[in-house]
Amino acid sequence: MNPILILKRVSFKHLLKGIVIGLGRPFFILPTLKATKDCLKISTANYGNQHQKNGRANAFRHAFWNYLIAKRCLGWNKNEKVVLQWAKKVTDWHETVFQNEELAKRMDLHNNEVGRFIFEQNTEKTEEEIIELLKQLALESNRIDESSVLCEYKNRMVHIL
Numbered sequence: 001m002n003p004i005l006i007l008k009r010v011s012f013k014h015l016l017k018g019i020v021i022g023l024g025r026p027f028f029i030l031p032t033l034k035a036t037k038d039c040l041k042i043s044t045a046n047y048g049n050q051h052q053k054n055g056r057a058n059a060f061r062h063a064f065w066n067y068l069i070a071k072r073c074l075g076w077n078k079n080e081k082v083v084l085q086w087a088k089k090v091t092d093w094h095e096t097v098f099q100n101e102e103l104a105k106r107m108d109l110h111n112n113e114v115g116r117f118i119f120e121q122n123t124e125k126t127e128e129e130i131i132e133l134l135k136q137l138a139l140e141s142n143r144i145d146e147s148s149v150l151c152e153y154k155n156r157m158v159h160i161l
Helices: 003-008 012-024 026-052 056-073 080-097 102-121 127-139
Strands: none
Touching (some): 012 080, 026 080, 026 127, 056 080, 056 127, 102 127
16 A cells, blocks of 8 residues: 555545545544554455455445544544544545445445444444454345445445445
8 A cells, every 4th residue: 555656546636625634633644544554454364355345345344444443533532423523524535535436435435334333332342342243244244236225224234246
């Protein structure tokens, strides 16, 4: 994951929006970057490169990413609502910046929301316990297609492949 190559793919408009988001909570930037790096490392350790596709492993990665951002930022601000809003803002921005097919984008946004829900419901659990919980939820995730109504899968992960 080369940050320079990633930034080259981002339009100036989206880059500015990312900077504005970061300036809103500057103390959350480093925990978010570390959460992102750790999420990718843990996803790869558990699923290999399958987390880069649109299957159950990807559902795990998106949910865990949102959980981990909120968890790590909680060290800087004890207000759960604030860290959850931050996680949503950052990951929604990511989905806007890095274009995806519409169904994959809907799936990612849905699984991001599941991760934030898991954080809200399990603030006392360790990251290791959350990893096991999310792995189980990923196994139980529902396959969706263009006709799927995602609100029918509230608080449950979804996948395409």
